[in-house]
Amino acid sequence: xxxxxxxxxxxxxxxxxxxxxxxxxxxxxxxxxxxxxxxxxxxxxxxxxxxxxxxxxxxxxxxxxxxxxxxxxxxxxxxxxxxxxxxxxxxxxxxxxxxxxxxxxxxxxxxxxxxxxxxxxxxxxxxxxxxxxxxxxxxxxxxxxxxxxxxxxxxxxxxxxxxxxxxxxxxxxxxxxxxxxxxxxxxxxxxxxxxxxxxxxxxxxxxxxxxxxxxxxxxxxxxxxxxxxxxxxxxxxxxxxxxxxxxxxxxxxxxxxxxxxxxxxxxxxxxxxxxxxxxxxxxxxxxxxxxxxxxxxxxxxxxxxxxxxxxxxxxxxxxxxxxxxxxxxxxxxxxxxxxxxxxxxxxxxxxxxxxxxxxxxxxxxxxxxxxxxxxxxxxxxxxxxxxxxxxxxxxxxxxxxxxxxxxxxxxxxxxxxxxxxxxxxxxxxxxxxxxxxxxxxxxxxxxxxxxxxxxxxxxxxxxxxxxxxxxxxxxxxxxxxxxxxxxxxxxxxxxxxxxxxxxxxxxxxxxxxxxxxxxxxxxxxxxxxxxxxxxxxxxxxxxxxxxxxxxxxxxxxxxxxxxxxxxxxxxxxxxxxxxxxxxxxxxxxxxxxxxxxxxxxxxxxxxxxxxxxxxxxxxxxxxxxxxxxxxxxxxxxxxxxxxxxxxxxxxxxxxxxxxxxxxxxxxxxxxxxxxxxxxxxxxxxxxxxxxxxxxxxxxxxxxxxxxxxxxxxxxxxxxxxxxxxxxxxxxxxxxx
Amino acid sequence: xxxxxxxxxxxxxxxxxxxxxxxxxxxxxxxxxxxxxxxxxxxxxxxxxxxxxxxxxxxxxxxxxxxxxxxxxxxxxxxxxxxxxxxxxxxxxxxxxxxxxxxxxxxxxxxxxxxxxxxxxxxxxxxxxxxxxxxxxxxxxxxxxxxxxxxxxxxxxxxxxxxxxxxxxxxxxxxxxxxxxxxxxx
Numbered sequence: 001x002x003x004x005x006x007x008x009x010x011x012x013x014x015x016x017x018x019x020x021x022x023x024x025x026x027x028x029x030x031x032x033x034x035x036x037x038x039x040x041x042x043x044x045x046x047x048x049x050x051x052x053x054x055x056x057x058x059x060x061x062x063x064x065x066x067x068x069x070x071x072x073x074x075x076x077x078x079x080x081x082x083x084x085x086x087x088x089x090x091x092x093x094x095x096x097x098x099x100x101x102x103x104x105x106x107x108x109x110x111x112x113x114x115x116x117x118x119x120x121x122x123x124x125x126x127x128x129x130x131x132x133x134x135x136x137x138x139x140x141x142x143x144x145x146x147x148x149x150x151x152x153x154x155x156x157x158x159x160x161x162x163x164x165x166x167x168x169x170x171x172x173x174x175x176x177x178x179x180x181x182x183x184x185x186x187x188x189x190x191x192x193x194x195x196x197x198x199x200x201x202x203x204x205x206x207x208x209x210x211x212x213x214x215x216x217x218x219x220x221x222x223x224x225x226x227x228x229x230x231x232x233x234x235x236x237x238x239x240x241x242x243x244x245x246x247x248x249x250x251x252x253x254x255x256x257x258x259x260x261x262x263x264x265x266x267x268x269x270x271x272x273x274x275x276x277x278x279x280x281x282x283x284x285x286x287x288x289x290x291x292x293x294x295x296x297x298x299x300x301x302x303x304x305x306x307x308x309x310x311x312x313x314x315x316x317x318x319x320x321x322x323x324x325x326x327x328x329x330x331x332x333x334x335x336x337x338x339x340x341x342x343x344x345x346x347x348x349x350x351x352x353x354x355x356x357x358x359x360x361x362x363x364x365x366x367x368x369x370x371x372x373x374x375x376x377x378x379x380x381x382x383x384x385x386x387x388x389x390x391x392x393x394x395x396x397x398x399x400x401x402x403x404x405x406x407x408x409x410x411x412x413x414x415x416x417x418x419x420x421x422x423x424x425x426x427x428x429x430x431x432x433x434x435x436x437x438x439x440x441x442x443x444x445x446x447x448x449x450x451x452x453x454x455x456x457x458x459x460x461x462x463x464x465x466x467x468x469x470x471x472x473x474x475x476x477x478x479x480x481x482x483x484x485x486x487x488x489x490x491x492x493x494x495x496x497x498x499x500x501x502x503x504x505x506x507x508x509x510x511x512x513x514x515x516x517x518x519x520x521x522x523x524x525x526x527x528x529x530x531x532x533x534x535x536x537x538x539x540x541x542x543x544x545x546x547x548x549x550x551x552x553x554x555x556x557x558x559x560x561x562x563x564x565x566x567x568x569x570x571x572x573x574x575x576x577x578x579x580x581x582x583x584x585x586x587x588x589x590x591x592x593x594x595x596x597x598x599x600x601x602x603x604x605x606x607x608x609x610x611x612x613x614x615x616x617x618x619x620x621x622x623x624x625x626x627x628x629x630x631x632x633x634x635x636x637x638x639x640x641x642x643x644x645x646x647x648x649x650x651x652x653x654x655x656x657x658x659x660x661x662x663x664x665x666x667x668x669x670x671x672x673x674x675x676x677x678x679x680x681x682x683x684x685x686x687x688x689x690x691x692x693x694x695x696x697x698x699x700x701x702x703x704x705x706x707x708x709x710x711x712x713x714x715x716x717x718x719x720x721x722x723x724x725x726x727x728x729x730x731x732x733x734x735x736x
Numbered sequence: 737x738x739x740x741x742x743x744x745x746x747x748x749x750x751x752x753x754x755x756x757x758x759x760x761x762x763x764x765x766x767x768x769x770x771x772x773x774x775x776x777x778x779x780x781x782x783x784x785x786x787x788x789x790x791x792x793x794x795x796x797x798x799x800x801x802x803x804x805x806x807x808x809x810x811x812x813x814x815x816x817x818x819x820x821x822x823x824x825x826x827x828x829x830x831x832x833x834x835x836x837x838x839x840x841x842x843x844x845x846x847x848x849x850x851x852x853x854x855x856x857x858x859x860x861x862x863x864x865x866x867x868x869x870x871x872x873x874x875x876x877x878x879x880x881x882x883x884x885x886x887x888x889x890x891x892x893x894x895x896x897x898x899x900x901x902x903x904x905x906x907x908x909x910x911x912x913x914x915x916x917x918x919x920x921x922x
Contacts, residue, residue, distance in 0.1 A: 078834030078872050208831060215836035216824045218768015218808035222837065225767035233762075277758045350772045350780055350871050351837040403770070403837030404871050435773040641831060645877070649834055652873025675777035675869070684862040686875030 029180045031062040035133040035187035060133045066174040071105040074122050077402035079705045080642035081122045083209045091202040092134035094158035107381045107397040124700040135192035144177050206641035223373030223400040226356035234421040234429040235280040237270040238441050241668040242518045243294030253286035262425040273425040297668030298518035303447045305341045308515045310470035315511040316489045323507030328464025332455025340729045342531030344663035345445040351403020352438045355415025358428035368395045372415045373402040380412050387416035407523030439672045444663050445524035446472020450535030460547030465508035472521040490514050496532035502568045504560030526706040533710030537599035541718040551598045571609035572600050574631035579611035592617050597718030599711035606634040606702030610711045614719035621735035625655050625687045633694035635701035643693040646704040651689050654712020656681045659732050742810025757781045757792040768808040768840050779868030782841035783807050789848045808840035817892045823847045826885035834872035842868050846882045
């Protein structure tokens with residue numbers, strides 16, 4: 001076999017080839033397109049005076065066998081993005097979907113994605129970049145074919161993996177075309193021609209998920225499943241109470257236990273390495289530790305509304321703001337005020353946090369390889385490097401499938417723990433957290449208080465809107481404490497506080513406060529969306545009732561004339577039709593009363609509206625969600641069935657928060673140790689769910705994984721009000 | 737010590753103090769059985785012991801020596817007709833899994849349930865799977881998929897029945913042929 005030749009096509013090619021060398025693909029035959037999944041951000045940087053030029057953090061590889069490997073820094077955690085991205089590439093390039101494989105690349109291959117996989121942004125941010133990369137690859141194939149066939153490229157196309165000339169197959173395969181060569185380009189500069197949306201056959205179709213065949217036979221590999229040659233099992237000592245820090249530890253009983261390989265006893269960090277998980281668990285329990293207790297034990301009252309209310313110093317005015325809200329309230333015919341509370345909650349991903357590390361010296365330099373379930377491989381690389389005191393370049397993260405992410409796996413501490421233990425023991429070490437560590441030591445959704453005040457005119461129109469919100473930390477929890485007052489607000493906690501971008505109220509303002517809590521808090525599916533939309537859409541319902549108006553008509557009447565407001569009206573009208581809103585539900589049957597509630601919102605361009613059909617057992621006051629209708633419009637739909645699955649999932653999260661979930665503090669520690677004290681929804685509590693994904697526009701404009709979560713508790717609470725006349729303003733909803 | 741896992745006798749090492757879930761995952765590399773809670777609440781670690789759905793995180797490994805362990809990796813082989821088990825086929829058809837972590841436990845529980853209840857009602861499906869958590873919240877599809885799996889299972893059983901009937905018929909025809917041939921020869 002002859003050595004592959006690198007063909008020099010244009011100025012960029014040599015740089016591309018050099019980069020390919022950097023990711024270990026130098027000399028491997030194939031057609032390569034390097035591109036940047038953060039190109040929009042990169043362009044922003046550029047316009048802000050940053051360095052020009054593309055540094056690829058994603059690669060499209062067309063192999064001589066005519067298969068595509070897409071190396072991409074986006075994690076598959078059940079949201080189906082590897083399938084949807086494969087559809088986009090297959091469509092634009094002109095290959096059967098089965099020939100596209102999506103790989104979450106190691107961090108040495110894909111060094112940059114500071115954002116990770118979060119915020120329901122993968123598809124909307126990647127669509128134009130994937131399309132550009134695939135179109136570039138197609139143009140390269142056709143240019144090569146044009147030379148070979150001595151035909152104008154305009155007469156050629158690539159359809160279903162075959163090269164066509166004027167619509168007829170030619171006798172030239174991709175294998176013959178590549179001829180063992182390596183052809184490299186970077187997707188920058190001039191725009192390649194892209195296919196017309198009218199010609200789409202794969203985009204918009206419900207292609208089956210690429211990851212499911214492995215998942216139904218138990219063959220998919222998650223971080224928790226890591227098994228490395230010579231690997232041992234690590235476990236770390238945890239404080240018994242919130243705020244307690246390690247003073248000293250007597251580790252001798254652990255050292256003496258048969259099967260224990262190493263015990264690490266450093267300042268603030270005690271851990272064991274053992275032959276098996278059972279021995280590691282036993283060894284940790286044998287350690288006798290002394291703890292420095294916090295000045296006062298943490299209490300439940302610290303995470304309740306009284307302790308968190310939005311008042312006092314630190315309230316930050318957040319946009320959008322218009323007119324004179326306070327003045328409008330003074331002039332209103334009636335003023336309504338209400339306070340809503342959403343408690344702390346757990347992620348409870350069924351795969352706990354995990355990390356496996358192999359730290360050793362290679363040619364005199366330290367190197368750490370890490371396998372983990374992570375939403376943010378490059379963030380993890382940095383945190384492992386920090387824990388080891390190494391340069392980030394010494395760490396390579398090999399990201400695995402996630403058994404649920406939900407914001408939890410944006411931050412992974414298990415991998416750094418495994419790395420410290422691996423270095424001490426001189427062997428690869430896996431640290432798999434157990435359920436108690438998740439409940440007792442993981443970070444949580446913070447509690448949030450929303451206080452809303454609005455005026456109504458004599459004819460029942462909203463005339464002023466003043467909204468104060470206070471929340472525990474979400475995004476700022478991941479920054480050093482000194483940064484918080486400088487930033488002034490938490491962009492995660494305030495997500496969803498934009499109702500006045502679609503409702504038209506002339507005079508409005510919103511303020512937000514950041515609150516510390518005794519336990520660690522952070523990103524949880526949808527961030528502030530659930531607590532904030534619960535408050536806003538319940539309050540809109542209160543206003544509708546006070547105005548004597550139907551909740552649907554009241555909302556439609558207050559939606560403005562902006563494009564966004566019209567899209568919100570559109571999903572409201574769709575969901576009203578789906579749920580037959582104009583008909584009354586059969587009110588009472590078999591001891592249960594039945595009613596419906598409505599809610600809507602915009603989240604980053606995705607607009608949703610929902611009707612929840614709820615039953616209340618007359619005797620017990622028990623609330624059951626029986627059916628949920630949801631209309632969702634996020635622009636162009638890539639895969640309707642994946643959208644539907646994401647909506648179904650977000651609905652269940654919303655129902656869980658609406659009915660049962662609450663993280664509490666007891667005896668100075670988090671109360672739940674396992675699921676008996678923090679039950680999740682069960683199949684018998686799951687409503688039937690009907691989803692209408694609305695396909696609109698030329699591009700995906702928003703996400704699917706989170707936006708729906710916000711409207712669920714409001715729709716359920718509004719249904720409970722319609723049924724019982726009781727307005728429930730605390731989650732989880734409980735009838736008196 | 738030896739264990740019988742998925743119809744194969746395997747060397748499982750010293751089982752003293754070991755839990756079945758860790759032996760399967762770490763010693764035998766059968767990581768399709770997942771750890772979720774370690775307390776028997778969530779069902780992610782469900783395997784069969786002599787055909788009975790069992791939480792492997794609660795099961796001392798030494799206690800199952802000599803019994804038949806079936807894990808998700810061996811589920812397909814327990815079904816008639818080859819290929820995927822009807823439950824796996826239905827889960828794929830309805831695209832049930834999202835993250836997939838709980839799914840081995842869901843499928844092992846559902847398959848054992850359908851073996852004993854080939855024509856379940858929706859409420860019976862819910863009762864059978866009510867102790868298996870799915871945090872992604874795929875319950876809406878899960879419920880449909882178990883009912884669909886029952887359908888597939890019944891379809892396969894009927895096919896096998898038909899196949900057998902055809903076989904018997906062919907056998908009889910051949911017998912009659914032979915009888916006639918013998919008659920003619922006589």
